[in-house]
Amino acid sequence: MTEKYVHHICIQTNTYSETIKFYTEVLGFELVQESPNFHGRLFNTWLKLGSFHIEIQTGKQHEELEACHSNAQGIVHFCLWVDDLNQEVARLKEKGVKFIYKNNEIIYKVENGHLCKFKAPEGTIIEIRDNKGI
Known part of the structure; x- marks a missing residue:
C-alpha cells in the first residue's frame, strides 16, 4: 500500500x-x-x-465569492502545529493578527492541550497549538 x-x-x-x-x-x-x-x-x-x-x-472572473463561516458544513478550520504557542501568539500579535477570543482569552485550554484561533483575510479560520502546557 x-x-x-x-x-x-x-x-x-x-x-x-x-x-x-x-x-x-x-x-x-x-x-x-x-x-x-x-x-x-x-x-x-x-x-x-x-x-x-x-x-x-x-473566483472566476466577474464572480464574487460568498463569505465562509464557522457554522457551515465542510472544513471549518485547519490547524498549524508550532513549537511554542505563547511565542507564536506574541509574534503574530506583532504582525497585527486579530485573534478569536473564547471566554475573553486568546489562548484557551482544550482536551489534550491549549490552542488559539484567528482568521485569514479571506475568512479561513486557522488554529495554532503546541504540545506544551501554559
Missing part, C-alpha cells in the same frame, strides 16, 4: 493580494507557483509550509 497523507487544501478568495501576503509574510508559507489567467480565474497560486500545500485561487 502506498503512503497516504493530506497534500493540500484549496482556499478561494476575493482578497487575493491580502491573502497571499498574509500566508507568506505572516505565517511563513513559501510561494511555489503563481498562475495568472487560470481557467477563467485571475489567479491560481500554490503555497507550501513543509510538506503541506495551500492552493489559493480567485
Whole structure:
C-alpha cells in the first residue's frame, strides 16, 4: 500500500493580494507557483509550509465569492502545529493578527492541550497549538 497523507487544501478568495501576503509574510508559507489567467480565474497560486500545500485561487472572473463561516458544513478550520504557542501568539500579535477570543482569552485550554484561533483575510479560520502546557 502506498503512503497516504493530506497534500493540500484549496482556499478561494476575493482578497487575493491580502491573502497571499498574509500566508507568506505572516505565517511563513513559501510561494511555489503563481498562475495568472487560470481557467477563467485571475489567479491560481500554490503555497507550501513543509510538506503541506495551500492552493489559493480567485473566483472566476466577474464572480464574487460568498463569505465562509464557522457554522457551515465542510472544513471549518485547519490547524498549524508550532513549537511554542505563547511565542507564536506574541509574534503574530506583532504582525497585527486579530485573534478569536473564547471566554475573553486568546489562548484557551482544550482536551489534550491549549490552542488559539484567528482568521485569514479571506475568512479561513486557522488554529495554532503546541504540545506544551501554559
